[in-house]
Amino acid sequence: MAWKPIITSFDPTTGTIHFNDGSALTDVDAVIYCTGYKPSFPFWNSAANGGPLYDYKENRLVDSFQHTFSTRWPRQLGVVGIPRVLTFRSFEYQAIALARLFSGGKELPSAAAMREWEVQRAEKCGREGRTFHTILWDDGETMEWFRWLYEFAGLPGLEGRGRCPPVLTREQRWAYDHVRKYPEPGRGEGQYGCGEEGAMGRGKEKDSAWFI
Numbered sequence: 136m137a138w139k140p141i142i143t144s145f146d147p148t149t150g151t152i153h154f155n156d157g158s159a160l161t162d163v164d165a166v167i168y169c170t171g172y173k174p175s176f177p178f179w180n181s182a183a184n185g186g187p188l189y190d191y192k193e194n195r196l197v198d199s200f201q202h203t204f205s206t207r208w209p210r211q212l213g214v215v216g217i218p219r220v221l222t223f224r225s226f227e228y229q230a231i232a233l234a235r236l237f238s239g240g241k242e243l244p245s246a247a248a249m250r251e252w253e254v255q256r257a258e259k260c261g262r263e264g265r266t267f268h269t270i271l272w273d274d275g276e277t278m279e280w281f282r283w284l285y286e287f288a289g290l291p292g293l294e295g296r297g298r299c300p301p302v303l304t305r306e307q308r309w310a311y312d313h314v315r316k317y318p319e320p321g322r323g324e325g326q327y328g329c330g331e332e333g334a335m336g337r338g339k340e341k342d343s344a345w346f347i
Contacts, residue, residue: 174217188214195257195267200249201283202268203229209243210236218268220277221311224301225270228284231300235288240297272311278303 141155152160179188185207190197196214198206205212213233215226235241243249260267270277284300291297303311 193257193267198253200243200252201232201280202270203232203284204236204243204249206246206249206253213237218270218280219266220270220280221272221314222277224303225277225281228281228288228300231288231298232284235297238297241287241289 139154139158139160142152143155144153145151146153150161150163152163152166154160173191173194174189176188181187187197189195196202196205196217199214200206200209202218203213203215205214213229213236215229215233218225232241236243244252257267260269265271270280272278281303288300291299
């Protein structure tokens with residue numbers, strides 16, 4: 136396995152793949168692109184709703200709080216699954232927190248407080264060279280976010296209505312803490328894990344591909 140830079144062209148005659156550093160690969164049976172994706176909201180009417188839901192230049196939700204709640208329509212709109220985070224358990228934490236809010240069981244902070252969170256988040260990620268919705272595990276940021284959603288959701292009703300947010304057991308925490316970190320050229324050992332750049336280590340997102 137070898138790291139290669141950006142593809143510049145394919146030669147349809149020889150099957151050679153050329154890269155922007157002047158190198159090339161031959162005898163490649165298959166190319167699997169691992170380029171990531173951009174969120175898509177084709178149902179969203181920007182003109183009718185006063186603006187877009189997602190800023191593709193900044194690569195972030197517009198007017199969001201805790202990567203989940205809309206500060207423009209706090210009781211009508213929420214988004215699940217945008218952050219890049221180590222575990223998909225995040226979807227459940229977000230969903231339960233939104234359900235508590237939409238059912239009238241909880242109140243969000245003031246508009247000024249939510250705006251301050253967004254500003255501080257943008258400044259922090261800008262300093263660290265990562266995207267707004269990349270949430271790190273190694274420095275405790277993921278647990279801090281989970282804890283906020285967990286405490287916001289609170290316990291279900293005495294009669295059993297509502298879901299209790301799942302707990303992270305000691306064994307699960309150990310497993311997340313010990314996910315193997317794979318190196319990226321030029322950044323040393325232990326910077327990333329399982330190809331999720333920025334999810335478990337620090338760094339900017341970068342497209343890649345596998346050559347088989």
